Amino acid sequence: MMDTVLQENPLKEGLGGRRRPDPFTFVIFGAAGDLAHRKLFPALYNLMVDNWLGTDCRIIGVARRPYDDGEFRREVAQAIEEHSRRKPDPAILNRLMENTRYVTADFNDQDQYQSLREQITGPDFPKNYLFYLATPPAAYPVIAAHLGAVGLAHAESPEHWVRIIVEKPFGHDLESAVALNHQLHQVFDESQIYRIDHYLGKETVQNILVFRFANGIFEPLWTRQYIDNVQITVAESLGVAGRGSYYDHAGALRDMVQNHMLQLVSLIAMEPPVAFEADAVRDEKVKVLRSIRPFSTRDVADYTVRAQYEAGSIDGEMVPGYLDEPDIASDSRTESYVAMRLLIDNWRWAGVPFYLRTGKRLAKRATEIAIQFKTAPHRFFQQTETPELSPNLLTLKIQPDEGISLRFGAKVPGPEIRVRTVNMEFLYGTSFAGAPPEAYERLLLDAMIGDSTLFTRKDEVEAAWTLVSSILHGWQRARGPIPTYESGTWGPEEADTLIQQNGFHWRRP
Amino acid sequence: MSRRTIRWQKQHLSGPAFMTVWPEIIPQALDGAVPMSAAVMTLGIYADADTPLDWHSIEQVTEQHPARILIIQRRESSASFDGLDVELRAEVEQPDDSGRPPLLFSECLAMTLSGKTAAYWIDWVQALIRSNIPAYLWWAGSPPDDDFRWDLLSQSFQALILDSRKLSLGEWHQLAESASHAHMSIMDLDWARGLPPRRLLAEACDDPTVLSVLSQPHHISVASPSTDHLMLPSTWLWLSWRLGWDLGLPPCGRPGLAVEVTFGATPSWTFDGPDGSLRLTASDSWVLGWSPSVGGGLSWSHTLPENPGLSRDLTDLLEIGLDPLYEQLLRQAVLGRSQ
Structure with missing residues (x-):
């Protein structure tokens, strides 16, 4: 037995830190909505199953719909039953429900924020607060302003914290994004704001950083010297699927490129950060976005393609064209497809084209990043049976069939030199058999802990909107019909022409 | 992809006879197709001869960790028969029509060794360990005799897995000390x-x-x-x-x-x-x-985890990996006592 009084906690030494959030009160605005039901509550349940979330967390759902606590809990339990990746365990579900309450509130009514404040600053509630704006975007500044007005935007002591998670879309163009940032900053510091892009919570997207910076062999090749072009594809086979009124105001450029695809570009193209810390990583990402060559009106015409899908067949079923979808204006000029060529003007990437394409009602659902390497400098096998060799291709498959594939040439067995292209494959599903967490689980946990690495910073959002707004501006000036493509194909001919200008072809995912 | 289980068993095989048929067992069951392996580790499990195999737990392990599992049980090495009884269960995923080869997700080879094959079991098992992926041996049996070749074992398996909950302090001490002297890393299911x-x-x-x-x-x-x-x-x-x-x-x-x-x-x-x-x-x-x-x-x-058991414990242990704190504990609390 030790005779001296211990000053330090000897049990902490060498134990390794598991990131667990402090006790906190989680307030979800828009708690009766689709996002909360499909994603947020199942994520909270699974975090509790995995012991990331303790019973000392309190959850308050806030929405306009008039529920009492019991009705709300039943609906949340039902949502978890339907959408959780795990079958709910009644004991854990009960624990979550015991800590869940509901407040009916009009987001515009200051008095109701006052009563919310009185409730959550009471003795039953932890004094760390995480607010989640799962509401229509128009409500973001209103809610933020009211939270500030009733004194809920800042912690009551230095030991406590207040954070706010803001869902996409973050603005409609550069001006609105800057205005929204300004409105939020009237109330919250940047360090308190967590702009969520669920793509960054996907395991395969996070693996881009691990693949690049935890392996020694790839990074030396990751330059203009060895890489010929990069293709990023986010293809969906679904149409607007009940989101017609939203989608027709957004379009593929705002819905996919401004956030998800430019995030993928920045992760692929960024320099190694000095540390795996929020600002170090985001500093490097924003440098990439700022290095993308701006689009002039002429560039928009030459290096971007937008299109709408026509009727066609997907998986053997006839589907309507974009203009015939519900809630879509018959004269809509909103794009359901966009393709573009980006150039990144920095030392590493000068001259390497990045091709992006995304669309609805394409041939299949596939998200992938294909990095095509330059061919071998000397055609050593030119006199053989296989004079033309396919270039090496590294494909990072984000979804489905998550994994990484490397294409290279191998000798066909036999007395002659014949080369055949083969693939070396890594599949997440076979090497890591356990079900990965949902993106929202990872991102919610990060916000609870205060790690903003996987959230988008103000300058990132504005840099992305700067680029996207220049394209939108160019499109607004363009006359003439918008190209179309048949549903179930890989997009319009104009996209093929775009990439063929540089002698490349779109990859078939 | 569709998954199927290949089962194969044979008794009283000589060692060389098994080594001849072993590479052909799975391709023959797949009409000649040679599968790609998804294995991320070789896991040896050394158990006493009279210990019944818990196939359910082993299957749960392979669901979590694509692996080659080698279960080693020894009869008396003085038995008149030199050879082994073998039971193989392999999980294979067959692609529908993509042209890809089948995927060997996991294979579990249970071997009961007799005679000289039992006496020289480490040499025997060495040839069955997959190269380039980690190899662990879970020692689930009684400690071996004093003349046991720990040096050979350490060339085959990089880490020895123990379960101190199922061992007396004396047994734990003996196994840990011997493995440490042979420069093997030690992992402990109870620690996980x-x-x-x-x-x-x-x-x-x-x-x-x-x-x-x-x-x-x-x-x-x-x-x-x-x-x-x-x-x-x-x-x-x-x-x-x-x-x-x-x-x-x-x-x-x-x-x-x-x-x-x-x-x-x-x-x-x-x-x-x-x-x-x-x-x-x-x-x-x-x-x-x-x-x-x-x-x-x-x-x-x-x-507590939803499905406690070997699979859960092993998963937790592999997530922790080689824990310096456990190594210090071993030095302080177990190995230190013998000095």
């Missing part, structure tokens, strides 16, 4: 099980009053469903080491401090001190409760 309660204890001890009770208890009582096995012996040793108890495993004590081991349906440890009591129990959750002599109590809890 104990991570959540270690964290609860560490968290509670941020409070100096709780820490003072745990550091200098007047009385410790241990309740266990079986007095043969203490709840989490490796965690107990960790506490003993980190808090300077120098008590080892119960029954033990020192002048003025008794460690009382009693029967209890719910395993628990209770530490009593002048300022209160700290009690760790394991039922549906690890629950750590603090009852101070003055003022209100506190509790910390950690839900």
Whole structure:
């Protein structure tokens, strides 16, 4: 037995830190909505199953719909039953429900924020607060302003914290994004704001950083010297699927490129950060976005393609064209497809084209990043049976069939030199058999802990909107019909022409 | 993809005969197709000959970890027959029509060795370990004789997995010491099980009053469903080491401090001190409760995993990997005693 009084906690030494959030009160605005039901509550349940979330967390759902606590809990339990990746365990579900309450509130009514404040600053509630704006975007500044007005935007002591998670879309163009940032900053510091892009919570997207910076062999090749072009594809086979009124105001450029695809570009193209810390990583990402060559009106015409899908067949079923979808204006000029060529003007990437394409009602659902390497400098096998060799291709498959594939040439067995292209494959599903967490689980946990690495910073959002707004501006000036493509194909001919200008072809995912 | 299980078994095979047929077993079951392996490790399991195989647990392991599992059981090496009885179960995923080869997700080879094949089992098993991926040996049997070739074993398997909950301190000591001398890393399933309660204890001890009770208890009582096995012996040793108890495993004590081991349906440890009591129990959750002599109590809890068992323990252990803290514990609490 030790005779001296211990000053330090000897049990902490060498134990390794598991990131667990402090006790906190989680307030979800828009708690009766689709996002909360499909994603947020199942994520909270699974975090509790995995012991990331303790019973000392309190959850308050806030929405306009008039529920009492019991009705709300039943609906949340039902949502978890339907959408959780795990079958709910009644004991854990009960624990979550015991800590869940509901407040009916009009987001515009200051008095109701006052009563919310009185409730959550009471003795039953932890004094760390995480607010989640799962509401229509128009409500973001209103809610933020009211939270500030009733004194809920800042912690009551230095030991406590207040954070706010803001869902996409973050603005409609550069001006609105800057205005929204300004409105939020009237109330919250940047360090308190967590702009969520669920793509960054996907395991395969996070693996881009691990693949690049935890392996020694790839990074030396990751330059203009060895890489010929990069293709990023986010293809969906679904149409607007009940989101017609939203989608027709957004379009593929705002819905996919401004956030998800430019995030993928920045992760692929960024320099190694000095540390795996929020600002170090985001500093490097924003440098990439700022290095993308701006689009002039002429560039928009030459290096971007937008299109709408026509009727066609997907998986053997006839589907309507974009203009015939519900809630879509018959004269809509909103794009359901966009393709573009980006150039990144920095030392590493000068001259390497990045091709992006995304669309609805394409041939299949596939998200992938294909990095095509330059061919071998000397055609050593030119006199053989296989004079033309396919270039090496590294494909990072984000979804489905998550994994990484490397294409290279191998000798066909036999007395002659014949080369055949083969693939070396890594599949997440076979090497890591356990079900990965949902993106929202990872991102919610990060916000609870205060790690903003996987959230988008103000300058990132504005840099992305700067680029996207220049394209939108160019499109607004363009006359003439918008190209179309048949549903179930890989997009319009104009996209093929775009990439063929540089002698490349779109990859078939 | 569709998954199927390939089963194959044969008795009284000579070693060379098995090595000849072994590479052909799975391709023959797949009409000649050679599968790609998804294995991320080779896991050897050394068990006593009379230990029945728990196929359900092994299947759960392979669902979590694509692996080649080699189960090694030995009959008396003096048996007249030299060779082995073999049972193979392999999980294969067959692509629908993509043109890809089938995927060998996992394979479990249970071998009962006799005669010289049993005597030289390490040489035998060496040829079955997959190259370029980690190889672990879980020693689930009794410790071997003194002349056991640990040096050969360490060339085949990089780490020895023990389960100190199922070993006496003497057995644990013997295995750990021998493996350490052969420069094998040691991993402990009981250490993995104990991570959540270690964290609860560490968290509670941020409070100096709780820490003072745990550091200098007047009385410790241990309740266990079986007095043969203490709840989490490796965690107990960790506490003993980190808090300077120098008590080892119960029954033990020192002048003025008794460690009382009693029967209890719910395993628990209770530490009593002048300022209160700290009690760790394991039922549906690890629950750590603090009852101070003055003022209100506190509790910390950690839900036990949904499916406890070998698969869960092994998964937790592999996630922890080689833990420097455990290595220090071994040096301090086990190996140090022999010096």
